[in-house]
Amino acid sequence: MNTRRMLVGCAVALLSFALAGPASAANLVTNPGFESGDLTGWLVFGQSPSSNVTVQSGDNGPSAPGTYYAFMNNQAEAVGLVLKQSTPEGSAGPGTVFYSFDLKLDQSDLGGVLFVEMFAEQAGGGVIGGSGLLGPLFPWQWTNYANSFEAPAGTSFLTIQFVAATGATVGSTCLVRVDNVSLDQGTTATEAASWGGIKSLYR
Ligand SMILES: [Ca+2]
Structure with a gap:
């Protein structure tokens, strides 16, 4: 040599x-702690005059330092408010996916429920595996959830979604803080x- x-x-x-x-x-997640101060990298579904997701300061989840968190504020009747991110195509593969996120439930009335679900998706999109539905969750103080699931052969990218859903009842609410979201292999x-x-x- x-x-x-x-x-x-x-x-x-x-x-x-x-x-x-x-x-x-x-971590495969973009803007995982919302420290950009906005929802860069994230998608929101289920917006209405009484349901939206915003980035707030003055509080932060426990598993990483920071000053911002995402606030899912659903006070609309029978709405599934969703905060969602998919990692880039080709960013993931078959094998163990380790996940971690911090949640704090501010309010949940009359059928309001909080769920989290993660998916393994094939190239071009299409769910081929995942974590299964986690919840309903009731983290009345900041709580870190961390575990893993197995992504099957053919996995190309990962999706995580937080769902703050309300029931078909006037006054049903689900208000939750989300922070420090991690997906890694x-x-x-x-x-x-x-x-x-x-x-x-x-x-
Ligand atoms: Ca944060």
């Missing part, structure tokens, strides 16, 4: 080490991605 190759090898080894450490918790996927990135440097 000549000197140049040895130096490149050392550089690759150091780079691999540097990437493998923090990459073990590579651990060291296996990120090391593969990092190694691909390193190899591309030498082509």
Whole structure:
């Protein structure tokens, strides 16, 4: 091995080490803690004059530092208010998906319920697996939910959605704070991605 190759090898080894450490918790979610101060990266469905999602300051979920959170404020009758994000196409693959998010329920009256669901989707869209429906959840103080599910063969990207739903009753409400949303596939996927990135440097 000549000197140049040895130096490149050392550089690759150091780079691999540097990437493998923090990459073990590579979050696929954009703007996961709403610290942009807005809903960049997120979609909202079920908006009405009495149901909307906004980013608020002055409070923050416990699992990461910050000053903003998403506030799902549903005071409309029989509405499923949804806060949703899909990761980029090709960002995920088959294997374990580790998830984590912080929730705090401010109010839930007359049939108001909070659900969370995550999906593994195939290229082009189409649900092929996921977490199953989580809930109804009643986190009356900030609560971190963390667990995992298995994404099947053919998984291309992931979707997470928070649903604050109200019943078909006047006065039904569901008001919930959401923060620090994470979807990651651990060291296996990120090391593969990092190694691909390193190899591309030498082509
Ligand atoms: Ca935050």
